[in-house]
Amino acid sequence: MRKASKTPPKAAAPASSRIVRAFRWIGQGRLVAIACMLGLVAFRLLDPALLETARLRTFDFYQILKPRERAPLPVVIVDIDERSLREIGQWPWPRSDVADLLRTIGRAGGIAVAFDILFAEPDRLSPDRFGRSIARLSGEAAAELDRLPNTDTLLAETMGQMRIVVGQAARGRDTAQNAEQPGTPVAFIGPDPRSHLITYPGLLRNIEPLDAAASGRGLLSILPDLDSIVRRVALVAAVGETIHPSLSVELLRVATGGNAVAIKTDAAGVRSVVVGGVEVPTDPRGRIWIHYTPHDKARFVSAVDLMRGSFNVDRIRNHLVLVGTSAIGLLDLKATPLDPAMPGVEVHAQILETILDKSYLVRPNYALGAEIVLAIALSLLVVILAPILGAIPVLFLGMAIAAATVGGSWYLYIEHRMLIDVVYPLMTSFTAFMILVFLNYRREEVQRQQIRSAFGQYLAPSFVEQIARNPERLSLGGETRKMTFLFSDVRDFTAISESYKSDPQGLTTLMNRFLTPLSDAILRQGGTIDKYMGDAIMAFWNAPLDTPDHAADACAAALEMVRRLAEVNAARLAEDEKAGRTHVPLRVGIGLNTGDCVVGNMGSEFRFDYSVMGDAVNLASRLEGQTKTYGVTIIAGAETARGAADDYAFLEIDRIRVKGKSEPETIHCLVGDAKMRRDPAFLEEKTVFASMLNAYRSQDWSTAAAALTRFAEIAPPALAGLVPAYRARLARLSMTPPGPVWDGVFTAETK
Incomplete structure (x- = not known):
């Protein structure tokens, strides 16, 4: 019979010990880097202004490198420019002059006209109003002025004979001005989108005769991004409970004879806006990314040339016409990715061209998930390889990965006009790399920090840095x-x-x-x-x-x-x-x-x-x-x-x-x-x-x-x-x- 062994069997190691050994094998640096990576994932989900601005600036850079090529599209701007103001007179002009300008556009064959201008008050230069503003005017002269036609009425009559879209401005406070006047019919294909749309409490409209005579009414308001640059524009927005189209969308509707604007929605928000038989993809808030071209004078025809009859009729015939201003003094300038001061009316023209050319910039709904997955994959690759290969080989590997990531994003922009952010994935992986490098040099940094703490409150920061590197400089003297x-x-x-x-x-x-x-x-x-x-x-x-x-x-x-x-x-x-x-x-x-x-x-x-x-x-x-x-x-x-x-x-x-x-x-x-x-x-x-x-x-x-x-x-x-x-x-x-x-x-x- 065999004797039993006197050596007891080894007990299984406790689970806590295995976890501790695993942590030691992973290492402090890797754990800190992984924790930081998870923190950056949460940071991306919160999407603070700093991160959003970096992402948007990346997309700006793409447009700067490769802007949209301007095609011969039927969009023209009648520009109240500096020369027009110099030769015709300061703005606002008499409404009779505006009516003459419209009639000239009509005779030249313009399809439809949209005003990037608001006529919120009656014309102070109308003869009846002008007469009452002149002190000591004789009764006979005042009566003669009263008999002359009211210029607001003249403009309304002219507008009633053409396809005209007037602008209306969203306001930061509630207002009941012209609330009884009609709006554009808006149909929903899917759930009600109001909770997703940009919403304003009030609306500033044109005076009643002009508003009633117009064929359509569109929002002039352009809400820039956090850094005051206009990249995305809402094609539809809510004012209270009422949905209004933008000026560009309303011009397309009126020009094509459409009765309504349709909004396609799903559970995530707005998918697209349908106008004139064209479906325009948007983000969930109903915004379109404008695919810009550089500022182009060829888009513009000076208003004074139309009023003097010295223009090429082909510039107007069969075109959608936007009437606005590029004059600096009238303060309608917008910062865009390609131009720090583009006329607001040209932004509306670029929206129209983007839609007509179907050259949409698209940021797909899955972009956020793809960017987070890419950030995690790159960060884990760095965390695994950095302690094994060393900092320098990983640096070159990181450069190669960064080049491939940026190249892929650029390819998607060029070939598919798709906007995929590379700043966040690269930032996350680079942060993981820098944490690992930082921990290797922590001891030396602690020594320098002792000097900074001792002298930082007394000396200039740059001088403190010199002392930290060269303590022997702590002596009297000058140069x-x-x-x-x-x-x-x-x-x-x-x-x-x-x-x-x-x-x-x-x-x-x-x-x-x-x-x-x-x-x-x-x-x-x-x-x-x-x-x-x-x-x-x-x-x-x-x-x-x-x-x-x-x-x-x-x-x-x-x-x-x-x-x-x-x-x-x-x-x-x-x-x-x-x-x-x-x-x-x-x-x-x-x-x-x-x-x-x-x-x-x-x-x-x-x-x-x-x-x-x-x-x-x-x-x-x-x-x-x-x-x-x-x-x-x-x-x-x-x-x-x-x-x-x-x-x-x-x-x-x-x-x-x-x-x-x-x-x-x-x-x-x-x-x-x-x-x-x-x-x-x-x-x-x-x-x-x-x-x-x-x-x-x-x-x-x-x-x-x-x-x-x-x-x-x-x-x-x-x-x-x-x-x-x-x-x-x-x-x-x-x-x-x-x-x-x-x-x-x-x-x-x-x-």
């Missing part, structure tokens, strides 16, 4: 560098502070509220904030790190500071109005100057700061003080203006001896960016003011005064303060001329 300096100060802040006598905490909150965005504007342009002096800020560029374009960077920061302060004032105004308080806006003065100075660690062995000293610094401070004298916001020295002349708009405003300096300085007002520098209006302002300065320095006071008067007529608000400053100076000098030895330099009496 001479050419730098640009910025001083800013809030105007009348003492008076503002007095209003907070009983609320010192409120004053602190106010200072933090405006100093934070102003400081952020400086730091974002690579500046170092030297110190805060109450409500004032001192900053500099080109130290401790080299910044070749330091003058331009400082100018960019100054303009951004002004813009951000305007945002703060707008928010404070709304709060003050809501609370019933008197609103006192914050105004800032900024001085800029470029020159040599000494920069480095200054102080004692026990306490020192990284700071600057030199004459150029003092001049920047004096120039900030002179913004009050000249009534402008930003004054720059000559060296700064020269350094940033190619990128920014400057206006020379004087030669001045600031307090404490004997040498004169040519000073300039910083007006705007490169776009402003090329603006014809600014060039005219610059020319006129230069002629005033030449006459002023030549002691030709009358010529200088005449040029200053002309400048006052054209000067924008940002430069308007120069007018009273020079008007007072010219009046004083003409009464007491300085004599032949005068050098034309103004000596400042104050800081």
